[in-house]
Amino acid sequence: MKKPFLLFLLLALAMSLCAQVEVWEQKLKDMPRDTQRVNLLNRLARLHYNTAPERTRYYAERALKLADSLHYTRGLAEAYKNQSLLFRLKGENTRELETLLHALQLFQSLNDSLSIAQTYTDMGAAHHQEGDFKAARDQYMKALDMQRAFRNTEGIALTLRKIGVLETDMKNYAQGLEAFELALKLEREGHNAEGIANLLNNIGVVYYEMGEYGKALQHYESSLALFRETNNLNRLPAAYHNQARVYLAQGNVARALQLASLGLPIAEQTDNRMALLESYQLHTDIYSARHDYEKAFDYLQRSEILKDSLAGARSHIRYAQLKALIETERKEQEIDFLKQERAWTLFRQKIAYAGLALALFIGGIIIYYQRNTIRTKKELLKKNDQVHAARQALLTLELENKKLQEGQLQRDLEFRHKELLTYTLNLVQKNTIMENLREGIHELLSTSDKNSKAKISKLIKVIDYSLETEKDWDEFKMYFEKVHSSFFERLKQQYPDLSQSDLKLCSLISLNLSMKEMAELMGISPESVKMARHRLRKKLNIPTEENLADFVASFKSS
Known part of the structure; x- marks a missing residue:
């Protein structure tokens, strides 16, 4: 019950489609040369592919030219x-x-993912036809992933069918059948008659290759019925030839020849060269089975000639068909030319006036825009000059301000350095005077009476306290760190075992003071200073050949 209903539905669909094609072709005559016309030309090219491929070429070429x-x-x-x-x-x-x-x-370039996926499927089929199975599989899998991402049932079914054909050609029959069955389920859900017919034919091929001729013939017959109903001339020859192959394998040569003879004229009519090649090879096998070797040899020669033509001159179509198509196109062009010629005379009269008016109008616009552009450029240049001058003035001001700041910092540094040197020299001078005073008082001590000796000893203690007081050191340290900040901190951080005396000695060494000056400041003898420098060198672990003053000076702030 379902099969007659489906056939009736397909017949009604085919009749409706034919009527729709006639309406669209009539509509095309009155359409302007715009993008809608391109879309309709492409639609008609696709619709005629199965029934009238020469019309597909006619519409595709015009769509290509107009779209370009x-x-x-x-x-x-x-x-x-x-x-x-x-x-x-x-x-x-x-x-x-x-x-x-x-x-x-x-x-x-359009980011049209769905169309990209469909094109990958078509490219996979082309690689498959050339025998590049790896490239074909890669293209099919790209297409399938994209189709599944967009849940495009029709695209998924088509790509699965292509994968099934590929697996079958690679003798992977189980994988081929699995892909075909998945695709068939989707096509039946979408009521796609052409897809169902193709898949039934594909499944029949798998069963034929597996030697299950009964199942193969069952699927071929169902496929052939659908191809007849949809008038699919491109696929009908293959449907006839596939059935013929089954009967030939079963030994029914007469039935095989009958079916092969039905497919051959359709392949010739549509210039379907691949179907034509299959038909010639099939007839060769059939006549060989009938021991009619003369006819078998004749069809073998035809197949070899066609095979050579496909391999060596694929860029040329058959001369007879090309000549017919060119003649048809020439006549259509003559008709178009005559139609255009009637309107061309009037158009040429109007075009001169329109061209002159357009030239004057365009000339006026060009002059206006040129003047406007020149004025705008002048204003822009003037503004740019003003901005540039302002930036230059700001830059000059910033540079001067920076120089002033740097000068002030340099003067401050020089002042602090002078202040440190002055204080140091004053301290050395004071200590020298106090030392000399102490020596003079010691000389008086030997010649003085008992009462005077007590007072002089007290005075010597005061002088000794003045020489040994930490106040001078604190003040010296303050002045020193104003010029060389973090000097002591860096030394202590790297050499934590240094004492206050060591730090004091380091600071005096960094000022390049003499032994005597350092002795005066530290209140010890020059020999003691020398010994202190020797101990300091050991604490700092400085090699003998390295200068102590240069090493200590490296801890000054930059």
């Missing part, structure tokens, strides 16, 4: 895809791939 003149990217991409169908039909795989690559690049 309009710079209509999507229309151009679709036209390239339609052209690739014709190259596939003629077995020109190289040109098919080139055309599909053009379409792919255009779809990628």
Whole structure:
């Protein structure tokens, strides 16, 4: 019950589609040369592919030319895809791939992921036809991943069918059947008659390859019925030939010849060279089985000639068909030319006046914009000069301010350095005077009476306290750190065992004072200073050849 209903539904759909095609072709005559016309041309090219491939070429070429003149990217991409169908039909795989690559690049520029996925599927089929199974699988898997991401049921089913054909050709029959069954389920859910027919035919091929001729014939017959209902002339020859192969394998040569004879004229009519090659090879096998070697040899020669033609001259179509198509196009162009000629005379009269008016108008616009551009440029240059001058003045002011700041910092540093030197020299001078005073008082002590000696001894203690007081050291340290900040902190951080006396000695060494000056400041003898320097060198672990003053000076702040 379901099968007659499905056939009736397909017949109604086919009749409706034919009527729709007639409406669209009539509508095309009155449409302007815009993007909508390109879309309709591409749609008609696809619809005629299965029933009238020569019309597909006619519409695809016009869509390509118009889309290119309009710079209509999507229309151009679709036209390239339609052209690739014709190259596939003629077995020109190289040109098919080139055309599909053009379409792919255009779809990628539009970020049209769905169309990109469909193009990957078509490219996979072209690689498959050339025998490059690895490249075909890679393209199919790219397409399948994208189709699944977009949940495009129709695209998933088509790609699965292509994968199934590939697995079958690679003798992976279980994987091929699995892919076909998944695709068939999706096509039946979508009521896609063409997809169902193709998949039934594909499943029949798998069973034929596996030697299960009953199942193969069952699927072939169902496929053939659907191809007849949809009038799919491109697929009908393969459907007849596949059934013929089954009957030939079963020994029913007469039935095989009958079916092969039905497929051959359709392949010739549509210039389906791949189907034609299969038909010649099938007839060769059939006549060989009938021991009619003369006819078998005749079809073998035809198949070899066609095979050579496909391998060596895929860029050419058959001369007779090309001549017919060119003649048809020439007549159509003559008709178009006559139609245009009637309007061209009036147009030429108007174009002169319109051209003159347009030239004057464009000239006025150019002059206006040139003047406006010159005025704008002058204003812009003036503003740029003002901005540049302001920036230069600001930069000069910043540089002067920086120089003033640097000068002030340098003067402050010089002042502090002088202050440190002055204080140090004063301290040395004071200590020298106090030392001399103490020596003079010691001389008086030996000649003085008892009462005077007590007072003089007290005075000597005061002088000794003055020489040994920490107040002078604290003040010296304050002045020193104003000039060389963090000097003591760095020394202590690197050499934590240094005493206050060591630190004091380091600071005096860094000022390049003499032994005597250092002795006066520290209240010890020059010999003691020398011994202190020796101990300091050991604490600092300085090699003998390295200068102590240079090493200590390296801890001054920069």
